[in-house]
Amino acid sequence: MRYHVLACDYDDTLALHGKVHEHTVKTLERVSRSGRKLLLVTGRELDDLLTVFPHADLFDLVVAENGGLLYDPGQRTREPLAAPPSAELVERLREQEVTPLGVGAVVVATREPYDAQVHEAIRELGLELQVIRNKGAVMVLPPGVNKASGLSAALERLQMSRHNVVAVGDAENDHAFLTAAECGAAVANAVPALLRQCDLPLGREDGAGVVQLASMLLSGELDRIDVSRHDVLLGHEGDEEVRISPYGTGLVVAGPSGSGKSTVTTALIERLVEDDYQCVVIDPEGDYAEFPDVAVLGEPDRPPSAEEVLRLLESPERSAVVNMIGLPLRDRPTFFAELMPRLIALRARLGHPHWVVVDEAHHLMPAELQEVPIKDVGDAGSMLMITVHPEALSPAALNLVDSVIAVGPEPDSTLSAFADALGHAAPDIEGDGEGIVLWRTSLDAARRVRPAPARAQRTRHRRKYAAGTMSKDKSFYFTGPEERLRLRARNLHTFVELAEGVDADTWTYHLKRGDYSEWIREKLGDDELADEVAAVERDEPDDSLRKVTELIEHRYTLPAEPTKYDPDHDDS
DSSP, X not given: OOOOEEEEOTBTTTBBTTBOOHHHHHHHHHHHHTTOEEEEEOSSOXXXXXXXXXXXXXXXXXXXXXXXXEEETTTTEEXXXXXXXXXXXXXXXXXXXXXXXXXXXXXXXXXXXXXXXXXXXXXXXXXXXXXXXXXXXXXXXXXXXXXXXXXXXXXXXXXXXXXXXXXXXXXXXXXXXHHHXXXXXEOTTSOHHHHHHSSEEOSSOHHHHHHHHHHHHHHXXXXXXXXXXXXXXXXXXXXXXXEXXXXXXXXXXXXXXXXXXXXXXXXXXXXXXXXXXXXXEEETTSTTTTOTTSEEEOBTTBOOOHHHHHHHHTXXXXXXXXEOTTSOGGGHHHHHHHHHHHHHHHHHHHSOOOEEEETTHHHHSBTTOSOOSOSOGGGGSEEEEEESOGGGXXXXXXXXXXXXXXOSSOXXXXXXXXXXXXXXXXOEEESOSSSEEEXXXXXXXXXXXXXXXXXXXXXXXXXXXXXXXXXXXXXXXXXXXXXXXXEEEOSHHHHHHHHTTSXXXXXXXXXXXXXXXXXXXXXXXXXXXXXXXXXXXXXXOTTHHHHHHHHHHHXXXXXXXXXXXXXXXXXX
């Protein structure tokens, strides 16, 4: 199963006029009994929520105050996720008789038309705060605090990954929340922009829409819905990107020794890891012992144990190479056969690992083996098998495969051998030139693909722009048309965070002036990205924020959590 967590907004999503229908509650109970986790993610202050919703204990965790507070209904504990509100700001707004005025653990909340007073007070006090709007509500929070950051904190507590989350909402402040999830759904009464940009527009409103989504989740229908924005780049066919689905994929990389199988595999794994998919590489011969940013378990004089592998993988942000070089050759298939069911059980419990990569697969699952320790590739999330001899794989392993990458000077021979093993006709190879060949086994033809280089090689020298702290003269400042703001983006990560929090007038003001592309070109020195952003600035589409954000995230590796260390803390 793909989705282990259902995360719901409250007002106008789960609830109508503040109340949740009994049928919706019963459906949530069914989801909980299925072994999945429930998260409630709301802009409401917690005490207000608990007053109107007596079933909060249905949820494993509650994210309140638009990402500012984490509440555990089972333990009755509250954890602020950011600094408390500015006492000066609260006092100023009270003096100006702003009403209603809610002060939570982190959030300061009011309603329109008091947003003007809020902006003015923030500017005059020199505070670095963001203002988030939600259907007339006005919420003041520290930069980087939103429903997406709150979801991340909740998932960390549960030891689960955003790639196992389906989230549902209805309003402007749900955009980042839905984007952070593997699948973002919007109820039918959602604002038009959210309905356009979500992965799954639902056919029913508020609680009935949540019931519809939960039914799709429980039946397995949701697993089969394509969420193409997460597809992983393999390479290009001409100018067209060729991508692979991150879930339910059974992939073989095949070719003779020295043909580049490990190069193709390493680049693919690297992208998966950088996109926060947890990978475990089963490495019989120590070929991946130097893999960057991945823990290597096992050494020539100390074989790995299943227990240490499982213990490390309980944390979803850790990927692992299981180096079997210290095991006798004859013991490696047995170790693999014992480890695989335990990896599948871990995934059934926590939703990860997402990919199992098996090097020298023909040694661990040889043709003579009638059964392999996995029956359905979805049980492992996705699976990648690397082999010199595809025909030497167990028929049970071959049955897991839906795509083959042929590497080397004679891809037709490699694909013919694989097709013979499957009992299929060999595919025709379309296109000319060099590169790898991708065959999706349900098709009659294979395509030549120019593999994309590893992302780390392409961006390592620019990581400081993604997550470091840039000097004041290189930072971007959101000021707005009347210069009432001065929100400093110290890097691309905080730029995206702040962009998702500023009001539409501020975003559009800088967009029309071409400020974003100018900053990227002049301060970051990235002409290619600047040209792409400038094209968005010229077109001024309704979803310009999403387009600019996607361009940045596609080109740079941004961290999952807000950047907390800032040696240059004086923003004056």
